[in-house]
Amino acid sequence: MNQGKKPDEIYCQSCGNLISEKAVMCPKCGFMAKSIPRTVTIGDRINPMAIISLITGIVSLPCGWLWGAGIVFAIPAIILGILDLRNINKCKSSSRGKGFDIAGIVCGGLSIFSFIIVIVLFLIGISSGY
Numbered sequence: 001m002n003q004g005k006k007p008d009e010i011y012c013q014s015c016g017n018l019i020s021e022k023a024v025m026c027p028k029c030g031f032m033a034k035s036i037p038r039t040v041t042i043g044d045r046i047n048p049m050a051i052i053s054l055i056t057g058i059v060s061l062p063c064g065w066l067w068g069a070g071i072v073f074a075i076p077a078i079i080l081g082i083l084d085l086r087n088i089n090k091c092k093s094s095s096r097g098k099g100f101d102i103a104g105i106v107c108g109g110l111s112i113f114s115f116i117i118v119i120v121l122f123l124i125g126i127s128s129g130y
C-alpha cells in the first residue's frame with residue numbers, strides 16, 4: 001500500500017493520481033489541487049458598495065437643500081450601506097467597509113431629514129399665503 005507515494009506527494013482528489021504536494025493543478029486531469037482561499041481576497045478589500053454608499057452619502061448632504069436633489073444620492077447611500085452591512089454580518093464582505101457604510105447611512109439619513117424639513121417649510125409657506 002502507498003508504495004509509490006513519496007512524502008511530498010499527495011493523491012489528486014479528482015482522479016487519485018499521485019501529484020507533487022506543491023502542484024497547484026493535477027497534470028493528469030487538470031483538477032485544481034489547491035483551491036485559492038477566497039477569504040483572503042474578501043477579507044482585505046473594502047466592498048465597492050461601501051465606497052459608493054459613503055460617496056453618495058457625502059454628496060447628498062450639500063444637495064439636501066436643493067429641492068430633492070439630495071434624495072437621489074441619499075437613497076442609494078442608505079440602501080447600499082445597509083446591504084453591505086448585511087454582507088459584513090454574513091462574512092461576505094470586508095468589515096473594513098463598516099465605517100464607510102455607517103457614514104453613508106448617517107449622511108443619507110441627514111439628507112432625507114433635511115429634505116423633509118424643506119418640504120415642511122414649503123408647505124407652511126403655501127398655507128401662510130406667501
Ligand SMILES: [Zn+2]
Pocket residue numbers: 012013014015016017026027028029030031
Ligand atoms: Zn487528477
